[in-house]
Amino acid sequence: MTAAGAADPVVAAPAGTDARRAGKTLLWTCVVVLCLWVLGPIYLLLVNALTSPEAVTGWPKRFVPSFDLSSLSFFWNYQGVARALVNSILVAALTMILSLGIGAPAGYALARFRFRGKNVFRLLVLMTRAFPLPLLALPLAVFYIRVGLDDSVLGLALVHTTLALPFAILITFSLFMGIPVELEEAAWTLGCTRLQAFRKIVLPLAIPGIAASGVFAFVTSWNEVFAASVLTIQNQTLTAFLLTSLDVSPLPLKFAGALVLVVPALIFLFVVRKYLFSLWGIANR
Amino acid sequence: MADIDITRVAKRFGSYQALHTLDLHVEDQEFLVLLGASGCGKTTLLRIIAGLETATSGEVHIGARRVDPLPPRERGIAMVFQNYAVFPHMTVFENIAFGLRMQKIGQSEVERRVKRTAGLMHIEQLLARYSGQLSGGQRQRVAVARALAVEPSVLLMDEPLSNLDALLRLEMRAELKGVLQESKTTTIYVTHDQVEAMSLADRIAVMHEGRIVQAAPATEVYGRPATRFGGSFIGTPPMNFLPAGREKGSAVVAGLRMPAPASNAEGLQFGIRPEDLQPGAEGLNGSVRVVEPLGPHQLVTLDVGGHLFRAVLDNELSVSPGQNMTLAPRPDRVRWFDSSSGMAVN
Numbered sequence: 001m002t003a004a005g006a007a008d009p010v011v012a013a014p015a016g017t018d019a020r021r022a023g024k025t026l027l028w029t030c031v032v033v034l035c036l037w038v039l040g041p042i043y044l045l046l047v048n049a050l051t052s053p054e055a056v057t058g059w060p061k062r063f064v065p066s067f068d069l070s071s072l073s074f075f076w077n078y079q080g081v082a083r084a085l086v087n088s089i090l091v092a093a094l095t096m097i098l099s100l101g102i103g104a105p106a107g108y109a110l111a112r113f114r115f116r117g118k119n120v121f122r123l124l125v126l127m128t129r130a131f132p133l134p135l136l137a138l139p140l141a142v143f144y145i146r147v148g149l150d151d152s153v154l155g156l157a158l159v160h161t162t163l164a165l166p167f168a169i170l171i172t173f174s175l176f177m178g179i180p181v182e183l184e185e186a187a188w189t190l191g192c193t194r195l196q197a198f199r200k201i202v203l204p205l206a207i208p209g210i211a212a213s214g215v216f217a218f219v220t221s222w223n224e225v226f227a228a229s230v231l232t233i234q235n236q237t238l239t240a241f242l243l244t245s246l247d248v249s250p251l252p253l254k255f256a257g258a259l260v261l262v263v264p265a266l267i268f269l270f271v272v273r274k275y276l277f278s279l280w281g282i283a284n285r
Numbered sequence: 286m287a288d289i290d291i292t293r294v295a296k297r298f299g300s301y302q303a304l305h306t307l308d309l310h311v312e313d314q315e316f317l318v319l320l321g322a323s324g325c326g327k328t329t330l331l332r333i334i335a336g337l338e339t340a341t342s343g344e345v346h347i348g349a350r351r352v353d354p355l356p357p358r359e360r361g362i363a364m365v366f367q368n369y370a371v372f373p374h375m376t377v378f379e380n381i382a383f384g385l386r387m388q389k390i391g392q393s394e395v396e397r398r399v400k401r402t403a404g405l406m407h408i409e410q411l412l413a414r415y416s417g418q419l420s421g422g423q424r425q426r427v428a429v430a431r432a433l434a435v436e437p438s439v440l441l442m443d444e445p446l447s448n449l450d451a452l453l454r455l456e457m458r459a460e461l462k463g464v465l466q467e468s469k470t471t472t473i474y475v476t477h478d479q480v481e482a483m484s485l486a487d488r489i490a491v492m493h494e495g496r497i498v499q500a501a502p503a504t505e506v507y508g509r510p511a512t513r514f515g516g517s518f519i520g521t522p523p524m525n526f527l528p529a530g531r532e533k534g535s536a537v538v539a540g541l542r543m544p545a546p547a548s549n550a551e552g553l554q555f556g557i558r559p560e561d562l563q564p565g566a567e568g569l570n571g572s573v574r575v576v577e578p579l580g581p582h583q584l585v586t587l588d589v590g591g592h593l594f595r596a597v598l599d600n601e602l603s604v605s606p607g608q609n610m611t612l613a614p615r616p617d618r619v620r621w622f623d624s625s626s627g628m629a630v631n
């Protein structure tokens with residue numbers, strides 16, 4: 001061992017190499033731990049959702065899915081699931097439209113115009129996330145009942161829009177900031193109105209990022225459970241429905257429901273990861 | 286084809302006066318260069334003419350039309366930007382065609398004009414490419430071609446060569462001059478590079494702290510600067526300045542008696558270009574500090590009465606540090622400035 005160690009060039013190398021090696025080991029350990037932390041539960045979810053109900057409750061546990069779709073198909077045919085799914089999609093789509101419709105113009109204004117109170121506005125946008133939803137839920141429910149927005153797709157979409165809006169504004173803000181104003185000015189001098197320049201120059205360059213911001217709003221709404229549970233009774237979204245119904249359902253059904261919830265969000269976030277990274281200042285090349 | 290008339294234009298950003306009230310007339314087909322250090326207001330003035338900035342007061346006329354209330358697209362201008370502003374999601378062809386398409390010109394005419402301007406700028410082989418596949422110099426050619434394609438009555442250029450490396454800048458400068466002479470477009474060109482200004486301009490407007498201090502042909506701006514700033518900003522090495530005293534109707538500079546200018550200014554300053562000095566029996570006396578041979582000439586730095594003083598002298602002359610020297614200024618090249626206002630008085 002000692003003889004082999006002495007012959008090993010790595011041992012003879014300066015201390016710097018050793019430190020770098022240790023750093024690398026630490027880095028990879030962290031990467032592996034983080035991956036396991038995130039992917040482990042998702043994998044178990046996948047395995048159990050795709051295994052027959054008997055095997056899920058039985059022993060020993062399997063770690064390879066048997067691709068038995070009976071749990072999923074039972075879940076699919078479960079009373080109210082289809083309707084909750086439709087509601088979820090409707091609320092999420094409406095949230096996406098509203099937060100882009102309000103957020104993108106706000107982001108453009110922040111990026112292009114100088115106006116009084118601009119910095120305060122940016123701060124306020126973020127401040128909306130500082131109020132915990134449970135604090136607001138009860139007054140909001142009372143108010144909704146009074147104006148007749150309770151238990152409606154629109155009412156819930158409005159709440160989800162306030163949750164998604166700060167991100168929609170900040171994502172589109174950084175997006176428009178990244179498009180040089182000279183491109184727009186060049187278009188104006190070449191015969192465009194402000195609107196034409198936006199449509200012909202800014203929009204084509206911004207559209208992938210705007211789509212990403214929309215998807216992010218969609219996922220925000222899709223995953224939101226608290227406001228959905230409080231504000232809806234008949235028109236429950238999938239998250240609210242699962243929270244109330246599956247609490248009392250057998251284990252295989254919970255797995256199936258969780259999978260149906262997680263997969264769309266995962267796919268969406270994977271598709272738009274590049275834009276979210278760039279928003280958070282992480283280079284992705 | 287149009288002249289430009291700028292009347293009593295001023296611009297204020299909050300409490301900062303970017304442009305003091307100024308007037309400027311640019312002749313039809315003239316090549317005018319706005320020259321000044323950064324922050325002097327030259328780009329602001331250009332953007333006011335383009336309509337990208339609104340003047341706080343004053344009027345801008347292009348040809349017979351008053352354009353300052355009009356948006357940029359209705360002014361008959363085209364602009365070339367410092368960072369080129371080539372649209373990244375369009376091919377070079379579509380970039381050059383952009384302005385023509387906005388004018389709803391037919392496809393065959395668009396093709397003809399894009400080909401012609403691309404030929405002018407030597408970028409025919411790049412027409413199918415995107416901006417990301419071009420070098421800085423090529424992007425600049427696209428930007429110029431795009432501006433020329435719309436056949437504007439006024440072409441505005443905002444430091445178009447300053448992002449290019451030195452060699453390319455030289456090459457593009459000569460090429461631009463040829464192309465723009467050919468196109469006969471009235472051009473306003475902003476730069477902080479005095480050599481660029483001198484080589485391109487029919488007329489240079491020197492700007493300083495939001496004012497046009499002199500608008501004149503290059504030789505005059507160089508030889509007869511209207512302000513002390515003009516003398517120090519233009520020319521490498523810059524003009525020499527020495528304080529002057531008055532004595533019985535003549536001016537005395539470092540012991541040298543000269544006829545005083547016809548001016549009642551309190552204090553006077555004497556100015557002379559380094560190349561307008563000759564060794565002589567009578568003149569400014571100083572001790573040589575540094576001698577720098579520059580090939581055709583030598584640059585001699587002297588101490589004249591405690592002031593730094595430079596002279597560009599013939600190469601054959603033997604000069605060495607420490608020696609005393611008498612330099613005679615060419616009388617017709619001497620400039621006198623009011624030492625409090627900095628304005629030339631002769």
